[in-house]
Amino acid sequence: MSSTPEFQHTLGKAAGFSGTSLHTGEKVSLKLQPAPADHGIKFKRKDLADEPTIDAKIDNLKTVERATTIGDGSVRVHTVEHILSALSAMGVDNAIVEMDANEPPIGDGSAQPYVDVIKRAGVTPQEAPRKFLDVREPMHVESKTGALLVLLPDESFRISCTQAGPNNRFTQFLSTEITPAVFEREIAPARTFVYYEDVRALMDKNLIKGGSLENAVVVRGDAVLGKEPLRFEDEFVRHKILDLIGDLALVGRRIRGHVVAVKPGHAANAELARALAREQTRRSALEVPRAMPRGDGGLNTDEVMQILPHRYPFLMVDRIVDFEGDNKVTGVKLVSINEPFFQGHFPGHPVMPGVMLVEAMAQVASVLLFKLSKTSSRIGYFMSADGVKFRKPVFPGDTIFIHAELTKARGNRLAKAKCHCVVNDAVVSEGELMFTFLEK
Numbered sequence: 558m559s560s561t562p563e564f565q566h567t568l569g570k571a572a573g574f575s576g577t578s579l580h581t582g583e584k585v586s587l588k589l590q591p592a593p594a595d596h597g598i599k600f601k602r603k604d605l606a607d608e609p610t611i612d613a614k615i616d617n618l619k620t621v622e623r624a625t626t627i628g629d630g631s632v633r634v635h636t637v638e639h640i641l642s643a644l645s646a647m648g649v650d651n652a653i654v655e656m657d658a659n660e661p662p663i664g665d666g667s668a669q670p671y672v673d674v675i676k677r678a679g680v681t682p683q684e685a686p687r688k689f690l691d692v693r694e695p696m697h698v699e700s701k702t703g704a705l706l707v708l709l710p711d712e713s714f715r716i717s718c719t720q721a722g723p724n725n726r727f728t729q730f731l732s733t734e735i736t737p738a739v740f741e742r743e744i745a746p747a748r749t750f751v752y753y754e755d756v757r758a759l760m761d762k763n764l765i766k767g768g769s770l771e772n773a774v775v776v777r778g779d780a781v782l783g784k785e786p787l788r789f790e791d792e793f794v795r796h797k798i799l800d801l802i803g804d805l806a807l808v809g810r811r812i813r814g815h816v817v818a819v820k821p822g823h824a825a826n827a828e829l830a831r832a833l834a835r836e837q838t839r840r841s842a843l844e845v846p847r848a849m850p851r852g853d854g855g856l857n858t859d860e861v862m863q864i865l866p867h868r869y870p871f872l873m874v875d876r877i878v879d880f881e882g883d884n885k886v887t888g889v890k891l892v893s894i895n896e897p898f899f900q901g902h903f904p905g906h907p908v909m910p911g912v913m914l915v916e917a918m919a920q921v922a923s924v925l926l927f928k929l930s931k932t933s934s935r936i937g938y939f940m941s942a943d944g945v946k947f948r949k950p951v952f953p954g955d956t957i958f959i960h961a962e963l964t965k966a967r968g969n970r971l972a973k974a975k976c977h978c979v980v981n982d983a984v985v986s987e988g989e990l991m992f993t994f995l996e997k
Contacts, residue, residue, distance in 0.1 A: 574664075588654075716816045941990070960978075
């Protein structure tokens with residue numbers, strides 16, 4: 558469907574359908590809405606107050622038991638793998654998935670209903686370039702359950718998968734490049750399946766409340782039970798590929814690589830997605846601009862001080878060198894031997910205190926939030942700092958490139974940003990910061 562593969566795509570119009578969710582058994586209506594470039598895929602809970610949204614990113618992954626669940630705070634969306642698989646494989650980069658329950662409709666247990674909705678909506682190109690993650694070196698993850706996933710360099714996105722059930726029953730193999738046409742024809746129709754001996758355990762865990770032979774294939778011994786015969790002789794491995802595509806969509810970029818998967822499952826798929834996200838973070842840190850551009854792309858020191866209340870010696874941002882869209886910013890701090898903290902922090906071996914690096918990240922993130930709110934009449938206060946790591950020391954003479962990405966915002970008072978500092982092409986500190994804004 559994508560005739561311009563190097564550009565991002567969204568839906569041509571809204572489209573949706575209704576049905577029953579697999580695990581909760583609730584009735585649910587789902588509608589796909591177009592979204593602007595660089596928006597990504599977001600789920601919107603229309604049934605909750607304020608209609609909260611959840612980014613389809615690996616950072617928001619919550620559980621992987623029999624399905625993939627993402628969440629933000631107490632808000633959850635369960636079983637997202639089928640809709641994410643269809644959106645990703647059919648070439649949709651930006652969309653809003655609106656739902657009036659906490660789980661999408663299961664349809665017939667395949668991704669075909671979602672493909673049909675996407676085709677009704679149409680897929681249209683956008684002006685922004687598509688974001689790829691090119692696999693440069695082999696990667697692998699292995700689980701105690703026997704799952705093995707290896708990712709190899711390739712010019713396209715290809716999956717070679719081996720599926721084997723208990724006692725190696727129904728062992729199947731398929732290798733294919735993933736394109737919209739291949740996905741629609743060969744992967745999307747494959748239905749979810751379950752082994753009969755697992756059904757009672759799933760029911761005891763309050764799962765598969767909406768499950769039936771209408772939307773799943775049940776394997777009992779050597780028999781296959783379903784409303785209709787198998788759609789493919791190797792339908793099980795095709796559904797495993799379907800799930801794998803959906804789980805890897807949480808990386809947030811188009812993968813160019815060859816996944817070799819043996820007995821994959823949601824947990825192993827998620828570990829590979831996390832590894833890819835970490836690799837992309839590492840690469841992004843090395844691709845920062847090394848020049849300080851002038852003009853509309855940044856802010857000089859005077860402009861920074863018009864936004865932030867901080868002053869010497871506590872102003873940790875010399876200038877803003879770049880804004881990327883509405884949710885990313887890069888700032889710079891030139892570290893001088895004349896910084897006051899060097900007088901008492903390891904005299905004779907001056908090292909920039911870690912708390913100052915955290916403060917620098919917070920100030921750069923605050924600039925982004927103030928810019929978006931178009932006001933500097935409020936002051937930002939720390940609420941929490943999670944996942945803070947100090948990887949390398951920062952010395953006098955270093956130039957720190959400070960990156961902040963807005964990941965979550967609630968109203969105009971609460972925000973969370975993912976930040977990291979880079980010196981000489983190496984990440985020296987990182988963390989996820991939450992802060993609140995109050996009137997001065």
